[in-house]
Amino acid sequence: MILETLSTILLISGAFFSLTGAIGLFKFPDFFTRVHAASVTDSIATILIISGLILRTDFDLVAIKLLFILVFLLLTSPTASHALAKSARHGGLLTLAEIRDTQNKDNG
Amino acid sequence: MFAQHFPVLPIVLPLIGAPVCMLLARSQLAWLFATLISGFSFFISIVLLLTTLDQGVLSYALGGWEPPWGIEMRVDVANALVLSVVTGLSTLVLVYAKQSIDKEIDRNQHTLFYTAHLLCLAGLSGILSTGDAFNLFVFLEISSLATYTLVSLASDRRALTAAFRYLVMGTIGATFILIGVGMMYMKTGTLNMLDLAARIAEYDSNRTLNTGLAFILIGVSIKLALFPLHMWLPPAYTHAPSAVSAFLAGTATKVAVYVMVRFIFTIYGAEYVFHEMGMDVILLVLAIVAIFNCSFVATVQSNVKTMLAYSSVAQIGYMILGISLVTSAGLMAGLLHIFNHALMKGALFMAVGAVLFRTGSADIKAYYGLGKRMPLTMAAFTIAGLSIIGVPLTAGFVSKWYLVTAALEQQHWLIAFLILTGSLLAIVYIGRVLEVAYFKEPADPTDTTIKEAPVLMLIPMWILVLANIYFGIDTSLSVSAADAASKWLFQPAADLGAVR
Amino acid sequence: MxxxxxxxxxxxxxxxxxxxxxxxxxxxxxxxxxxxxxxxxxxxxxxxxxxxxxxxxxxxxxxxxxxxxxxxxxxxxxxxxNSHTALLPLLVVIVTGAALIYGTLDMPPFGDPENPANQHVAPRYIEESPQEVGLPNMVTSVLASYRAFDTLGETAVVFAAAIGVLSLLGLPKQSQATIESGLKSHLVLRVVAKLIIPLILVFALYVQFHGDYGPGGGFQAGVIAAAAIILYALVFGLPLATQVIQPKLLKILASMGVLIYAATGVAGLFFGGNFLDYNVLASDPVAGQHIGIIVIEFGIGVTVFAAILSIFYGFASQAERANIQ
Amino acid sequence: MSFIVDYYNYWIVVFLMMAGFYIVISANNLVKKVVGLNIFQTSVFIMYISIGKVSGGSAPILADGITSYSNPLPHVLILTAIVVGVATTAVGLALIVRIKRAYGTVEENEFKDKDALI
Known part of the structure; x- marks a missing residue:
C-alpha cells in the first residue's frame, strides 16, 4: 500500500516534469534554453517514471530490466543534450543574452 | 534421391549461389560459377516441365509443415513452362554477358553483377513456384531489388534516374500487392493460394475482396508495365547494360504476367474476376491501346534499345489480350506468347547489345551498313525481327496465329483485325532498322574496327534465333505445354483444391 | 482503454x-x-x-x-x-483512398476474436507451436520454422540491398587514421561512447539468443550490433572504425550469414526431410527444431549486421569523400 | 455507432496510407519521395497488425494465466515487410546520392532538363 502510494507520487511527478519539459520546448525563446527544457524531460522525468514503475513490480527480473534501462538512460540522455549544446556552440550559435550584448555594442 | 526436392531447387540453387558468387573474388570464376548454377537450374526446370506434363501438379511442403500452416511450393504445367523460359534465358544471357559486361561495367563490379543476377533469378523462380501469396511478395522484392541494382550498374548516368524511377514505381506496385494480400487474408485467414481459392469461393461478392483484387491487379500491372503504367520500363531497358535488358525483357515482365494469371485464374477464379467484376473489358481495352500506342511510339524512336523497349510493352499487350478473351484458347495463346516473346526479345536485345559492343552506340545511325560488317548479328536481328512481326515459319507467327484464332472463335472480328494491324506497325519499326542496315552505306566506310561480334556473344544469340525457327515449325512441345497449362488454369478453382 | x-x-x-x-x-x-x-x-x-x-x-x-x-x-x-500543380496526384490519391474506404465496408470488425483471420490458420500456431516447436514466443516459432522460407527470402533481401548499395557507393578503403575525422573535441561523448558500446554489444547478444523466449531475434540483434559500430564510427571517425571491422570482412560475413541459413535448410535434405525441415536434425523433433532455429537466427543476425554496417560504410565513405573535396 | 467503433482504425490507416502515397507521387525532391514511400509502407504495416489484434488478448508469447493471444501471423509477415522496406530505402537513398553526384541536383524536374541537353 505504501509502495503503491509512493509509486503513484513518483509517476505523477514524472508526468508533470515531462509536461513542463514539453511546454518549455515550445515556449522558451532560443536554442539553449530549449535544450535545457528537453533535457528535463530526458533526465528527471524518466528517472521518476522508471523508479515509480520499479516500485510496482514484484522486484523480479522485470525490476532488474527496468534498472538497466534507467542506468542506460542516465548515461545517454545527459550526454546527448550535452553533445547537442556543444555542437551548437561550436557551430557559432549565440545565446539570447549574447545576441543582446552584441546588439548593444553595435548600437552604442 | 533428390528428385522429390526438385520443386524447390530452382530457387534454392541460385539463392545459395549468390553469396558464394560474392565470395569468389575473380570475375572469370564468378562468371563460370553463375553460368553453371543457372544451367543446372535450367536442367531441373526442364525435368519439372516434363514431370508435370506427365503427372500434373507437384507440391512441396517447406520445413515439412503441411499447407496452409507452412509454405508450399506448387509446380504445375503453367509455372514449369515459364520457369523453363526464365532459367533457360538466364543461362544464355550469362554466357553472353561475359564479354558484354566487360565493356559496359566497371571491372571491380563484375562479381556484384553476377551475384545480383543470381539473386534476380532466385527471386523470379520463387515468384513462379510458390503457392503462398505472401511468399510471392517476398520473392518479388528479392527480384526487384536485384533488378534495380542490375539496371543501375550501367555507366550511363541516365541509368541511375531510370533505376530510381523503376524503384519508386516498383515499390508502389509491391505495396499495392501487399495491401491486396492483406485484404484477402482479412477475409479468409489464410495465405496459401489453394486455400484462399477455396475460401474466396464461399463469398458471393464482397467489397473487401473486390478491393483486394483491384489493388493486386493494379500492383501487378505496374510490375508488368501494362499501359498506362509502363512509363518506368523504356528508360530502364534503354539505359541498363545490354545483358540486363536481354534478361529482363524476356523474363521480369513475363513473370508478372504469370502472377496476374495466377491471381485471376487460380485464386479468384475467372468467373468471379471477369463476370462479376467485368475486368475483362478493362484489360481488353488497355491491351489494345497498349499495342497501338506503344507500337506507334516505337516507330519514331531513334535509339534502337528504346524502340525495342516500347515494342516489349506492345507485346505485353498481346499477352493481356489473350488473357482477357476469357477462353481457354485465348489464355493458351497468351501463355504461348510469353514463351515465344522471350525467345525473340532475348535475341533482339542480344543483337543490339552486340552492335553496342562493337560500335559503342545504340542509335539507329550506328546501324548504317551494318549488314555487311556484322552479317551474323544482323541476320539474327532480322530473323528475330521477323518473328516479332509474325512472319510464318517463326515462333512469333505461331502465337499470333493462335491469338487470332482465339479471337475469331468468339466472333471478335474487330479484335482479330486489330491484332493483324498491330503487326503492320511492327513491320514499320523493325523495317526501319533493316533498311539502314542493308540498304544504306556506312557513315565511315574506312572504319575497320567494326567487325563481327565475338563468338561467345554469337552463340547464345543464335541459339535463340534457331529456337525461334524451330518453335515456328515444330510447335508440338510449346503448344502442347501451353495448352495443358491453360486447361489446367481454366479448371474452376474448387477442382484444383480437390487435387491435393 | x-x-x-x-x-x-x-x-x-x-x-x-x-x-x-x-x-x-x-x-x-x-x-x-x-x-x-x-x-x-x-x-x-x-x-x-x-x-x-x-x-x-x-x-x-x-x-x-x-x-x-x-x-x-x-x-x-x-x-x-514546386511549380507544377499537384492536382493529378491529388485526384489519384482521392480515387485510391475512396477505393480503400469502399473496401473497408465489408471488413471484419476491428479486434473481434471471431474474425476469419483469427479463426483459420493462426489457432494452430497459438495452440500447437509451444509443443511442436517448443518455444514460448510464437512469433519466433512461425518466423523461424513454419514460415522459415519467407525469412530466408527476407535475409536474401537484406543481402540484395547490401549488394545494391555496395555497387552504387562502394566501400571505404581501409586507411590509416590520418584524416581528421570523428568528433575529436567532444570529450564527454568519447568517454560515454567507450562505456556504452560494449554494453550495446552485450545487449545485442542478449536479444539474439533471447528471441526464443521474448521479443527479439536475429534481425533486431543484427541491427543493434551494427548500431554499436555505427556509433563508434560517428564518434571516433570512419577510418578507425574500418580498422576495427574491415570492409572486406563485412562482404564475407554478409555472404556467410545467408549461407549458414541456407545450409541449415540443406542439412534437412540430407537427413531425409524437406528443405528447412528441422525435425530431422536431432533424434527428438523438438530438440531438432531448437537447433535449427538457433542456427538460422544466428545466420540472420550475421547477415543483417554485416549488411547494415556495409550500407552505412557506403554512405559514410561518400560523406568522407565529399568532406575532402 | 458500432459501425464507427468497428472501423475507425482502418479509416485512419487509409488516411495515413494516402498521405504517404500523395507524398510519393507529388514530391519533386527524391529524398522526400523516399520518405513518402516509407510512410506509405509503415501505414500498410499498421493495417496488417490491426488485422491480428484480438480485443482483450495479449502479446503472443506463452505465459501462465493468459488464455487469449493476439494472432502472431500478421506480426511475422510485417517483420519481413519492415526489413524489405528498409532494404528498398537503402538502395533508393544510395541511388539518390549517385544521382546528386552525376547531376548536381535531386529535384526530379531539373535532371530531366539536364538530360535533354545531351
Missing amino acids: AELIDLVLLGMLAITALRIIFLKDLFAVVMLFGIYSFLSALIFVNLDAVDVAFTEAAVGAGIATVLMLGTLALTGRKEKA
Whole structure:
C-alpha cells in the first residue's frame, strides 16, 4: 500500500516534469534554453517514471530490466543534450543574452 | 534421391549461389560459377516441365509443415513452362554477358553483377513456384531489388534516374500487392493460394475482396508495365547494360504476367474476376491501346534499345489480350506468347547489345551498313525481327496465329483485325532498322574496327534465333505445354483444391 | 482503454503525416519521419505486436532515419519550391483512398476474436507451436520454422540491398587514421561512447539468443550490433572504425550469414526431410527444431549486421569523400 | 455507432496510407519521395497488425494465466515487410546520392532538363 502510494507520487511527478519539459520546448525563446527544457524531460522525468514503475513490480527480473534501462538512460540522455549544446556552440550559435550584448555594442 | 526436392531447387540453387558468387573474388570464376548454377537450374526446370506434363501438379511442403500452416511450393504445367523460359534465358544471357559486361561495367563490379543476377533469378523462380501469396511478395522484392541494382550498374548516368524511377514505381506496385494480400487474408485467414481459392469461393461478392483484387491487379500491372503504367520500363531497358535488358525483357515482365494469371485464374477464379467484376473489358481495352500506342511510339524512336523497349510493352499487350478473351484458347495463346516473346526479345536485345559492343552506340545511325560488317548479328536481328512481326515459319507467327484464332472463335472480328494491324506497325519499326542496315552505306566506310561480334556473344544469340525457327515449325512441345497449362488454369478453382 | 490509446496515437500519426506533406525543410521532414516511425512502434506495442514494434523502432526509426540523414548531408536539406500543380496526384490519391474506404465496408470488425483471420490458420500456431516447436514466443516459432522460407527470402533481401548499395557507393578503403575525422573535441561523448558500446554489444547478444523466449531475434540483434559500430564510427571517425571491422570482412560475413541459413535448410535434405525441415536434425523433433532455429537466427543476425554496417560504410565513405573535396 | 467503433482504425490507416502515397507521387525532391514511400509502407504495416489484434488478448508469447493471444501471423509477415522496406530505402537513398553526384541536383524536374541537353 505504501509502495503503491509512493509509486503513484513518483509517476505523477514524472508526468508533470515531462509536461513542463514539453511546454518549455515550445515556449522558451532560443536554442539553449530549449535544450535545457528537453533535457528535463530526458533526465528527471524518466528517472521518476522508471523508479515509480520499479516500485510496482514484484522486484523480479522485470525490476532488474527496468534498472538497466534507467542506468542506460542516465548515461545517454545527459550526454546527448550535452553533445547537442556543444555542437551548437561550436557551430557559432549565440545565446539570447549574447545576441543582446552584441546588439548593444553595435548600437552604442 | 533428390528428385522429390526438385520443386524447390530452382530457387534454392541460385539463392545459395549468390553469396558464394560474392565470395569468389575473380570475375572469370564468378562468371563460370553463375553460368553453371543457372544451367543446372535450367536442367531441373526442364525435368519439372516434363514431370508435370506427365503427372500434373507437384507440391512441396517447406520445413515439412503441411499447407496452409507452412509454405508450399506448387509446380504445375503453367509455372514449369515459364520457369523453363526464365532459367533457360538466364543461362544464355550469362554466357553472353561475359564479354558484354566487360565493356559496359566497371571491372571491380563484375562479381556484384553476377551475384545480383543470381539473386534476380532466385527471386523470379520463387515468384513462379510458390503457392503462398505472401511468399510471392517476398520473392518479388528479392527480384526487384536485384533488378534495380542490375539496371543501375550501367555507366550511363541516365541509368541511375531510370533505376530510381523503376524503384519508386516498383515499390508502389509491391505495396499495392501487399495491401491486396492483406485484404484477402482479412477475409479468409489464410495465405496459401489453394486455400484462399477455396475460401474466396464461399463469398458471393464482397467489397473487401473486390478491393483486394483491384489493388493486386493494379500492383501487378505496374510490375508488368501494362499501359498506362509502363512509363518506368523504356528508360530502364534503354539505359541498363545490354545483358540486363536481354534478361529482363524476356523474363521480369513475363513473370508478372504469370502472377496476374495466377491471381485471376487460380485464386479468384475467372468467373468471379471477369463476370462479376467485368475486368475483362478493362484489360481488353488497355491491351489494345497498349499495342497501338506503344507500337506507334516505337516507330519514331531513334535509339534502337528504346524502340525495342516500347515494342516489349506492345507485346505485353498481346499477352493481356489473350488473357482477357476469357477462353481457354485465348489464355493458351497468351501463355504461348510469353514463351515465344522471350525467345525473340532475348535475341533482339542480344543483337543490339552486340552492335553496342562493337560500335559503342545504340542509335539507329550506328546501324548504317551494318549488314555487311556484322552479317551474323544482323541476320539474327532480322530473323528475330521477323518473328516479332509474325512472319510464318517463326515462333512469333505461331502465337499470333493462335491469338487470332482465339479471337475469331468468339466472333471478335474487330479484335482479330486489330491484332493483324498491330503487326503492320511492327513491320514499320523493325523495317526501319533493316533498311539502314542493308540498304544504306556506312557513315565511315574506312572504319575497320567494326567487325563481327565475338563468338561467345554469337552463340547464345543464335541459339535463340534457331529456337525461334524451330518453335515456328515444330510447335508440338510449346503448344502442347501451353495448352495443358491453360486447361489446367481454366479448371474452376474448387477442382484444383480437390487435387491435393 | 487500449482502443483509446490506439485512437490518440493514430491521431498523432495523422498530424505528423500532414505536417510532412507541407514541410519544405527536408531535415525536419526526416526527423518527423523518425517520430512517425516511433509512433507506429507504439501502436504496434498497443496492438500486442511487441516483436514488430522492436523491429520498427530499431530498423524503421533507427537505421532508415540515419541513412536518410546521411543522404541529406550529401544532397542538401532544402526542397525547392514546386511549380507544377499537384492536382493529378491529388485526384489519384482521392480515387485510391475512396477505393480503400469502399473496401473497408465489408471488413471484419476491428479486434473481434471471431474474425476469419483469427479463426483459420493462426489457432494452430497459438495452440500447437509451444509443443511442436517448443518455444514460448510464437512469433519466433512461425518466423523461424513454419514460415522459415519467407525469412530466408527476407535475409536474401537484406543481402540484395547490401549488394545494391555496395555497387552504387562502394566501400571505404581501409586507411590509416590520418584524416581528421570523428568528433575529436567532444570529450564527454568519447568517454560515454567507450562505456556504452560494449554494453550495446552485450545487449545485442542478449536479444539474439533471447528471441526464443521474448521479443527479439536475429534481425533486431543484427541491427543493434551494427548500431554499436555505427556509433563508434560517428564518434571516433570512419577510418578507425574500418580498422576495427574491415570492409572486406563485412562482404564475407554478409555472404556467410545467408549461407549458414541456407545450409541449415540443406542439412534437412540430407537427413531425409524437406528443405528447412528441422525435425530431422536431432533424434527428438523438438530438440531438432531448437537447433535449427538457433542456427538460422544466428545466420540472420550475421547477415543483417554485416549488411547494415556495409550500407552505412557506403554512405559514410561518400560523406568522407565529399568532406575532402 | 458500432459501425464507427468497428472501423475507425482502418479509416485512419487509409488516411495515413494516402498521405504517404500523395507524398510519393507529388514530391519533386527524391529524398522526400523516399520518405513518402516509407510512410506509405509503415501505414500498410499498421493495417496488417490491426488485422491480428484480438480485443482483450495479449502479446503472443506463452505465459501462465493468459488464455487469449493476439494472432502472431500478421506480426511475422510485417517483420519481413519492415526489413524489405528498409532494404528498398537503402538502395533508393544510395541511388539518390549517385544521382546528386552525376547531376548536381535531386529535384526530379531539373535532371530531366539536364538530360535533354545531351
